[in-house]
Amino acid sequence: DIQMTQSPSSLSASVGDRVTITCRASQTTSNFLNWYLQKPGKAPKLLIYAASSLQSGVPSRFSGSGSGTDFTLTISSLQPEDSATYYCQQSSSIPRMFGQGTKVEI
Amino acid sequence: QAQLQESGPGLVKPSQTLSLTCTVSGGSIRSDTYYWSWIRQPAGKGLEWIGRIYITGDTNYNPSLKSRVSISIDTSKNQFSLNLSSVTAADTAVYYCARETTNHLLFDSWGQGTLVTVSS
Numbered sequence: 001d002i003q004m005t006q007s008p009s010s011l012s013a014s015v016g017d018r019v020t021i022t023c024r025a026s027q028t029t030s031n032f033l034n035w036y037l038q039k040p041g042k043a044p045k046l047l048i049y050a051a052s053s054l055q056s057g058v059p060s061r062f063s064g065s066g067s068g069t070d071f072t073l074t075i076s077s078l079q080p081e082d083s084a085t086y087y088c089q090q091s092s093s094i095p096r097m098f099g100q101g102t103k104v105e106i
Numbered sequence: 107q108a109q110l111q112e113s114g115p116g117l118v119k120p121s122q123t124l125s126l127t128c129t130v131s132g133g134s135i136r137s138d139t140y141y142w143s144w145i146r147q148p149a150g151k152g153l154e155w156i157g158r159i160y161i162t163g164d165t166n167y168n169p170s171l172k173s174r175v176s177i178s179i180d181t182s183k184n185q186f187s188l189n190l191s192s193v194t195a196a197d198t199a200v201y202y203c204a205r206e207t208t209n210h211l212l213f214d215s216w217g218q219g220t221l222v223t224v225s226s
Contacts, residue, residue, distance in 0.1 A: 001169070034211075036213070041219075043202055043204075043216035043217065043218055043219055044202075044216060045216075046214055049212040050212075052208075053214075087152065089153075089213075091211035095155050095166075095168040095169060097155065100153055101152050
């Protein structure tokens with residue numbers, strides 16, 4: 001199994017801040033890496049796929065980068081509605097694996 | 107955009123079988139561009155992929171659950187189902203059904219999730 005490790009586990013930032021979350025895979029995933037946002041009591045929502053492609057309808061303040069084993073999700077200017085838990089997920093192999101999540105508080 | 111909805115018992119006794127169904131609306135489950143998946147999340151914890159099925163009936167399961175899991179598909183009802191046998195309290199979680207695209211291998215549509223509690 002490819003293990004996914006996110007850091008930090010949680011962070012607190014202010015509106016307008018630039019926020020970066022990292023995700024490291026235990027083996028290369030090429031660019032098969034997706035990012036999701038989850039709010040309490042809701043299903044996850046896709047933000048970024050293929051490491052750096054923005055899902056339709058997702059605000060442009062979200063961006064992704066990286067390849068191989070190291071990936072980054074960046075929120076360029078944090079907004080109040082971005083308070084959530086963020087998960088990375090590899091789609092390079094079975095079983096699909098998610099990171100443990102990063103909780104972002106405003 | 108297809109919509110997915112989980113249904114099934116919210117309470118299952120230990121050692122019994124957990125059975126859930128996901129109904130797909132707004133799109134055909136017969137499409138060859140999607141895998142149909144189950145994912146779960148214990149309270150306050152992260153997401154665990156359980157497995158998936160393709161329209162051909164081909165399945166993939168998480169090795170950690172493989173001996174207890176079965177996923178099936180019913181194209182006549184536009185549904186797919188999860189059976190998890192010999193459940194324990196550790197199987198208590200919110201269970202999501204989700205659609206994974208075959209091109210970009212992403213989960214683009216999710217059900218709202220259903221809480222299943224394993225307790226006597």
